[in-house]
Structures are given as C-alpha cells and as structure tokens.
Amino acid sequence: MATLLQTPRPGADADPAAPARTLRVRRHRRGDSAEGWDRYTAPVGPRTTVLDALTWVRAHLDASLNLRHSCLHASCGTCGMRVNGRDVLACVTRLEDLPPGEVSVEPLRNQPLVSDLVVDIESLYESLDGVRLPLVRTSEGAPGSTPAEGVGHLTRFEDCVECGLCVSACPIVASDPEYAGPAVLGAAWRLVAEPRDRDPEPAYALVDGEQGAWRCHLAFECNEVCPTDALPAEEIARLRGILLRHRVVRWLQRHARPEEVQP
Amino acid sequence: MSAGVTAKRGQVAREPDAATRGARARGDVGWGWAAQAATGAVVLVLVAVHMVAQHFILPEGLRDYAQVEAWLRQPIVAAVETVFLASVTAHALLGVRAVLLDLGPSPRVERALTAGLGVIGVATVLYGLWLTAVVTGLA
Amino acid sequence: MTPQTGRSAGPGVPRGDLPHRAGATGWFDTRHRHLGDWAFVVNRLSGLGLVAYLYLHLVILSQLARGPEAWGGFLAIATSPPVLLFDVLLLAGLLAHAFNGIRVTLLGLGLVASRQKALWVALMGMAVLIALAGASRILGVTS
Numbered sequence: 001m002a003t004l005l006q007t008p009r010p011g012a013d014a015d016p017a018a019p020a021r022t023l024r025v026r027r028h029r030r031g032d033s034a035e036g037w038d039r040y041t042a043p044v045g046p047r048t049t050v051l052d053a054l055t056w057v058r059a060h061l062d063a064s065l066n067l068r069h070s071c072l073h074a075s076c077g078t079c080g081m082r083v084n085g086r087d088v089l090a091c092v093t094r095l096e097d098l099p100p101g102e103v104s105v106e107p108l109r110n111q112p113l114v115s116d117l118v119v120d121i122e123s124l125y126e127s128l129d130g131v132r133l134p135l136v137r138t139s140e141g142a143p144g145s146t147p148a149e150g151v152g153h154l155t156r157f158e159d160c161v162e163c164g165l166c167v168s169a170c171p172i173v174a175s176d177p178e179y180a181g182p183a184v185l186g187a188a189w190r191l192v193a194e195p196r197d198r199d200p201e202p203a204y205a206l207v208d209g210e211q212g213a214w215r216c217h218l219a220f221e222c223n224e225v226c227p228t229d230a231l232p233a234e235e236i237a238r239l240r241g242i243l244l245r246h247r248v249v250r251w252l253q254r255h256a257r258p259e260e261v262q263p
Numbered sequence: 264m265s266a267g268v269t270a271k272r273g274q275v276a277r278e279p280d281a282a283t284r285g286a287r288a289r290g291d292v293g294w295g296w297a298a299q300a301a302t303g304a305v306v307l308v309l310v311a312v313h314m315v316a317q318h319f320i321l322p323e324g325l326r327d328y329a330q331v332e333a334w335l336r337q338p339i340v341a342a343v344e345t346v347f348l349a350s351v352t353a354h355a356l357l358g359v360r361a362v363l364l365d366l367g368p369s370p371r372v373e374r375a376l377t378a379g380l381g382v383i384g385v386a387t388v389l390y391g392l393w394l395t396a397v398v399t400g401l402a
Numbered sequence: 403m404t405p406q407t408g409r410s411a412g413p414g415v416p417r418g419d420l421p422h423r424a425g426a427t428g429w430f431d432t433r434h435r436h437l438g439d440w441a442f443v444v445n446r447l448s449g450l451g452l453v454a455y456l457y458l459h460l461v462i463l464s465q466l467a468r469g470p471e472a473w474g475g476f477l478a479i480a481t482s483p484p485v486l487l488f489d490v491l492l493l494a495g496l497l498a499h500a501f502n503g504i505r506v507t508l509l510g511l512g513l514v515a516s517r518q519k520a521l522w523v524a525l526m527g528m529a530v531l532i533a534l535a536g537a538s539r540i541l542g543v544t545s
Contacts (some may be wrong), residue, residue, distance in 0.1 A: 084434070085433050085434040086434045107422065109422055109423060109424055109428075110422070110423050110424070111422065112422060113422040119422065171424075171428050171429050171431075171439065171442065172365055173423075174423050174424035174425060174426075174428030174429070175365050175366055175367065175423070175424075175425050175426045175428060175429065176364075176365055176366065176367035177367065177423070178367050179367075208292055208293070209292055210291055210292055212292070213293075214291070214292060214293035214295070214296050215364075215365075217361075217365075217442050217446075217506075218438065218441070218442065218505075218506055218509045218510060218518075219435075219438050219439040219441070219442035219443075220436065220437075220438025220439065220441075220518055221435060221436065221438060221439050223438070224435075224436045224438070224439075233438065233515075233518075234515040234516055234518075235515075237509045237510065237512050237513075237515035237518075238512045238515055239512070240293075240510055240511065240512050241511055241512020241513065242512065243293070244511065244512070296510060300503075300506070300507045300510065300511075303503045303507065304507070307500055307503065307504075310496065310500070319539065323481075324481065324540075325477055325480055325481070327470075327473070327474065327477065328466070328469070328470035328473045328474065329470070331466060331473070351456060352456070355449075355452065355453040355456050356453075358449045358450075358453065359450075359453055362446065362449075362450070365426070365429070366426060387457075387460065390460065391460070394463060394464065394466060394467055397466070397467045398466050398467070
C-alpha cells in the first residue's frame with residue numbers, strides 16, 4: 001500500500017473541473033502489526049457522501065481499500081465508521097456538510113478490527129440474536145387500526161439497524177469489552193418493557209447481571225450517535241427503573257407471608 | 264482474544280439457564296451503584312452541614328485548638344462527624360472501585376479489589392475515631 | 403508511491419485483529435462528545451480529585467494529634483491566599499460532583515431519562531451559583 005495524493009482522473013463520474021476533497025483514511029490490513037494513514041483525493045458533487053467518495057477511491061485509486069456497505073440509504077447499518085472523529089453511517093454523511101479541509105475516516109472503535117474500515121460486528125449480532133426482540137406486527141400500526149398505547153415508543157427499537165455506532169461511542173465499552181453495551185441493553189429494555197409472547201427472564205439475567213445495565217455510567221453518547229432514534233441510553237436508564245421494581249417485587253414475594261403471595 | 268469475547272458475550276444472551284444465572288448473580292449486580300447512591304445522599308446532607316459548621320459560621324473560617332476540642336466534646340457533633348467520615352469514606356472508595364471495575368478486572372482481581380478497599384475504608388474510620396479520642400482527651 | 407515499513411504480513415507474523423479500543427483514555431476523550439459525556443467526565447475527574455483531597459484532609463488533621471502549636475501552624479498556612487484559592491477550586495469540584503451525583507441518581511433510577519440535558523444544565527447552573535457565593539465568602543469579598 002502506498003500514500004496517494006493525486007488529482008482525480010477525469011472519468012464517466014468525474015468532471016475535471018469539479019471540486020475535490022481529500023480523505024485521510026486509516027489503513028490496517030489483516031496480519032499487519034501497525035496501522036497507518038493514506039490520503040486520497042476524490043471528486044465531489046453537491047450530494048457526494050463519504051461512502052460515495054470511498055467507493056470512488058476503491059474504483060479509481062486503490063482497490064486494496066477495504067470497506068463495507070450495502071443499502072446506501074441508512075437502513076442496513078453496515079457502513080458505520082468514524083468520520084472526523086464522529087461515529088456515523090458513511091452513506092448518509094455528505095462531504096458538503098463537513099468543515100473544509102481534510103476529512104479523516106477511521107473504523108468504528110471498541111469492536112475488533114478486521115481490515116481498514118471494516119470491524120468485526122459479529123459479537124453484537126450474536127448478542128442481539130440472544131435477546132430475541134419481540135416485534136410489533138405491522139397490522140397494529142396499519143391505517144384504521146387502533147395501536148395500543150405506547151406502541152410507537154416500542155417500535156422505535158425495531159428500527160435499530162445494528163450498525164454498532166453506539167458500541168463505538170460508549171466510553172465504558174472502550175475500557176471493558178465484557179460490558180454488554182448500549183445496543184444489547186436497549187434491545188433488552190424493549191423485551192422487558194413489553195415481552196409479548198416471549199419470556200423476559202433470560203433478558204433479566206443479562207441486563208440485571210454483572211455486565212448489564214448497572215455498568216452504564218450514563219454518558220448518553222450512544223443516544224447522540226444513534227442514526228435511527230432507537231436511543232439506547234434513555235432505555236438503559238428506564239431499564240434500571242424496571243429492574244429496581246422487578247427486584248423489589250421479587251424480594252417481597254420471597255419475604256411476604258405465604259398467604260399473601262399471588263400464585 | 265476477540266474470539267473469546269465473542270463466545271462469552273453471545274453465550275450470556277443465548278443460554279441464560281439456571282446455572283448461568285446463578286453464576287452471574289454472585290458478583291456486583293448493581294449493589295455497588297445502589298450503595299454509591301445511598302452514601303451519596305447521606306454525604307450530600309452531611310457535607311453541607313460540615314461546611315457550614317466548620318467554616319461558614321465562624322468569622323475566621325477555622326477553629327483554633329481549644330475550639331476544636333470543645334466542639335468535638337459535644338456528643339452529637341462527634342456522632343455526626345463519625346457518620347460523615349464513614350459515609351464519605353464509603354462513597355469515595357466505592358467510587359474508586361467503580362472506576363477500577365471499568366478497566367474490566369478478572370473476578371479474582373475484582374474480589375481482591377473490593378476486599379482491599381474495604382480494609383482501607385475500615386482503617387480510615389478507625390483513624391478518625393482515634394483522632395477524635397486524642398483531641399477530646401479520651402485517649 | 404512510497405513503500406511503507408511495518409505493513410506487510412510476513413511468514414510467522416500472527417494474523418490478529420487489532421482490539422481497536424480507546425481504553426481508559428476513552429473515558430476522558432471529550433472530542434466530538436456531548437453534554438452527557440461531559441457530565442460523566444466532570445463527575446469522574448471531580449470524584450477522583452475529591453478522593454485525593456479526602457486523604458490529604460485526613461493527613462492534615464493529624465496535626466491535631468500533635469497539639470495546639472502544630473494546629474496553630476496549620477491555621478496560619480490555611481488562611482494564606484494560595485490555600486484560599488485552592489479552597490475555591492475544591493468547593494467548585496465538590497459542587498460539580500454533588501450536583502452531578504443528583505443527575506446520576508435520578509437517571510440511574512430511570513427518572514427524567516428523556517430530559518437529561520436540561521437536567522444537567524439546570525443542576526450545573528445551581529452549582530455555579532452556589533460556587534460563586536461560596537467563593538466570595540472564602541475570598542472575603544462579602545464578609
């Protein structure tokens with residue numbers, strides 16, 4: 001790999017007179033012991049996103065640049081990266097919205113790095129699968145139906161795209177990988193708040209455990225970076241209120257006289 | 264390392280059987296935070312009392328030796344100051360513990376940490392009692 | 403094109419993923435962070451500072467055990483301007499930590515989670531007012 005700083009080649013998708021932006025991209029190849037930065041200059045238009053520029057770089061300047069994306073419209077959650085130090089989805093981050101000058105592009109933090117801008121998000125997927133989020137049926141929100149009270153709040157977490165931005169932003173996951181982290185705890189709040197046909201007890205075991213909601217220090221950074229308004233930090237805070245009530249109820253059940261315990 | 268973390272985190276969520284839950288319930292499942300909040304509430308009241316009583320009602324801002332002696336000889340003052348020292352020490356050391364837990368120590372190190380900080384806390388309160396006894400002439 | 407050193411995976415070089423964590427320095431890295439993170443950072447730093455002060459204070463109080471003269475010596479130092487300035491800083495740290503503690507307790511019990519920024523601004527406002535009043539008292543402006 002090499003440092004490249006060159007004028008973009010005029011092509012089908014590049015007007016030679018068009019303005020260009022320089023991206024400073026963090027590079028790490030599997031097996032390498034060190035990381036480094038490469039600079040690339042890509043042509044930009046009014047709506048060019050960071051992801052557009054990176055795919056242009058891949059096509060025209062450096063095919064070795066590894067990145068991951070799929071849908072291009074913020075619904076697949078695979079193109080999360082740190083742009084100018086902020087955790088964002090690259091597909092909806094426009095270069096024109098960024099301050100002039102070089103744009104730094106780094107992989108997400110707090111998740112194992114696979115290569116360049118690609119992190120291993122597998123453990124997040126596995127943990128989220130373990131929570132088994134119940135889904136509100138589409139028909140419940142269909143025109144003409146009467147949605148149950150608070151369903152809008154519940155469906156918010158169904159919009160989570162599992163991008164891992166919140167994990168990258170969390171200052172506690174930064175120092176302790178064992179902590180369950182914002183995405184999983186937010187999903188668990190959803191299950192515990194309204195379990196539907198699911199058994200919430202496994203989720204209690206996770207979120208009321210040593211690595212659960214009590215580890216949160218309420219920095220609320222996960223809320224700030226969440227691209228889908230799932231707002232994990234708020235739900236972790238609410239979850240702790242629920243856990244507290246749950247514990248009080250369980251304690252009362254254990255210590256109340258037998259005839260007072262509801263079957 | 265990452266593979267181990269993956270398996271561990273996945274396992275917690277996938278197999279929350281009785282054994283797993285029992286194992287997880289042994290450690291700190293929020294009591295550290297609850298104790299921190301409770302001692303914090305006590306400290307909040309007593310630190311205000313301490314500041315006003317020690318510094319703000321005196322024109323000079325501090326008591327001389329004779330005044331300190333007379334002050335501490337009042338049983339209610341000695342009692343409140345002892346409760347204040349105990350709660351503020353507990354709050355401080357619980358805070359140190361919370362910070363250190365964020366570094367992800369092993370369960371063994373975590374237990375040693377809790378025990379060590381407990382010893383420091385007890386020693387701190389004993390020192391306060393000894394000092395009070397010396398100043399008031401009880402020791 | 404310039405070759406870079408240390409970038410090639412030769413034979414015997416382990417294929418590892420970099421853990422890629424900020425570590426404990428991530429606690430205090432407030433670049434591009436928001437109010438909630440500032441609350442966390444202020445609380446943690448002021449807390450660690452106050453723990454250090456608690457033990458400093460207890461060590462200073464040992465002068466009481468050495469009798470009236472030793473205590474009198476401390477009193478002379480305690481009312482000197484640099485120490486009074488330190489007292490102002492201490493009071494500010496104490497108030498920041500106390501009012502952050504109210505935030506942490508309320509949010510940690512699941513209360514006012516959706517208004518956490520307004521809560522923090524209000525609490526810090528109160529802390530600043532009390533700190534200013536205390537500072538003027540300590541520095542003798544109003545006494």
